[in-house]
Amino acid sequence: MAKAKAVLIHLECTECKSKNYTTAKNPTENKEKLRLNKFCKKCRKHTPHKEVKISKAKKK
Numbered sequence: 408m409a410k411a412k413a414v415l416i417h418l419e420c421t422e423c424k425s426k427n428y429t430t431a432k433n434p435t436e437n438k439e440k441l442r443l444n445k446f447c448k449k450c451r452k453h454t455p456h457k458e459v460k461i462s463k464a465k466k467k
């Protein structure tokens with residue numbers, strides 16, 4: 408059976424670095440970094456949002 412493993416990612420505003428959205432993607436199907444135009448509440452306008460990884464492990 409093929410593994411369909413989706414990972415959760417944040418979409419971060421490239422202007423204010425605010426993480427406004429959380430979404431899931433399949434890294435085996437979608438190797439490119441996501442870049443989407445989304446509405447940023449902080450900037451109060453549409454800005455390019457880029458994918459950032461959600462760090463699950465807490466740093467000691």
Ligand SMILES: [Zn+2]
Nearest residue numbers: 420423447450
């Ligand atoms: Zn912003």
